[in-house]
Amino acid sequence: AQTVTQSQPEMSVQEAETVTLSCTYDTSENNYYLFWYKQPPSRQMILVIRQEAYKQQNATENRFSVNFQKAAKSFSLKISDSQLGDTAMYFCAFMTWGAQKLVFGQGTRLTINP
Amino acid sequence: EAGVTQFPSHSVIEKGQTVTLRCDPISGHDNLYWYRRVMGKEIKFLLHFVKESKQDESGMPNNRFLAERTGGTYSTLKVQPAELEDSGVYFCASSQEVAGGRSTDTQYFGPGTRLTVL
Structure with missing residues (x-):
C-alpha cells in the first residue's frame, strides 16, 4: 500500500521569505502522480501543483x-x-497511474506572518 | 462556473442518529469521490463513482455508510446509525472523464461537511 508522510505538522515564516515543505512517499509503482493541495482557512481545498x-x-x-x-x-x-x-x-498527495484515488499525507499547517 | 458544493457545511447529531450528506459536483464531471478526514489524521479515500456506478468503494469503513449517485449527478452519503468515531470532515471531489494514456484529471474539492457525533 502507498503511504505519504509529511514530517512537519506546522511551519511559520515571515512574509516574503522562502519556505520548503517536505513530503516523502512509499510505493512500489513506477508510474504515478504527485500533488500538492492547499486548504486555506475558508476550507476549500485547491490544487497547487502536480507532477507526473x-x-x-x-x-x-x-x-x-x-x-x-524519484529515487x-x-x-x-x-x-x-x-x-x-x-x-x-x-497536503501532499499521491495517485497511482490508472487509479483514481488520492492518498494524502497528514498535512502541514503553514502560517505566513506579516 | 460553479465549483463542487456540499451541504450541510456542519452537522451535529447524537450517536445512533442518521445523517445524510450531499455533494453536487461540477457540471459535466463524470467522476465523483468521497474522502474523510478524522481529527488530526490524514484525508482518506472512501469511494469513487463514475456517473452512477460505484467504481471503487474500498475505503468505505463499514456497512453503516451508504453512498448513492442516482442519475449520475449529485451524490449522497448516509451514515446510519452514526457512531462517535464517524466525526470528522467529509470532502467530496469531482473530475472530468479520464482520457486514455498517461493522464489523469485534476480532482476539484468541495468545502467539506464537518460532522460531529455526540
Missing part, C-alpha cells in the same frame, strides 16, 4: 515549485516570496 513521475523536469507554477527526487521518493514544495494569502494547510 515519468517527467524528470520539476513542475513550477509561478511562486510554487517542487523538488522531485529518494521525495516531493518537496518550495514557496518563494511567500505572501499572507499562502497561509493554509498544505
Whole structure:
C-alpha cells in the first residue's frame, strides 16, 4: 500500500521569505502522480501543483515549485516570496497511474506572518 | 462556473442518529469521490463513482455508510446509525472523464461537511 508522510505538522515564516515543505512517499509503482493541495482557512481545498513521475523536469507554477527526487521518493514544495494569502494547510498527495484515488499525507499547517 | 458544493457545511447529531450528506459536483464531471478526514489524521479515500456506478468503494469503513449517485449527478452519503468515531470532515471531489494514456484529471474539492457525533 502507498503511504505519504509529511514530517512537519506546522511551519511559520515571515512574509516574503522562502519556505520548503517536505513530503516523502512509499510505493512500489513506477508510474504515478504527485500533488500538492492547499486548504486555506475558508476550507476549500485547491490544487497547487502536480507532477507526473515519468517527467524528470520539476513542475513550477509561478511562486510554487517542487523538488522531485524519484529515487529518494521525495516531493518537496518550495514557496518563494511567500505572501499572507499562502497561509493554509498544505497536503501532499499521491495517485497511482490508472487509479483514481488520492492518498494524502497528514498535512502541514503553514502560517505566513506579516 | 460553479465549483463542487456540499451541504450541510456542519452537522451535529447524537450517536445512533442518521445523517445524510450531499455533494453536487461540477457540471459535466463524470467522476465523483468521497474522502474523510478524522481529527488530526490524514484525508482518506472512501469511494469513487463514475456517473452512477460505484467504481471503487474500498475505503468505505463499514456497512453503516451508504453512498448513492442516482442519475449520475449529485451524490449522497448516509451514515446510519452514526457512531462517535464517524466525526470528522467529509470532502467530496469531482473530475472530468479520464482520457486514455498517461493522464489523469485534476480532482476539484468541495468545502467539506464537518460532522460531529455526540
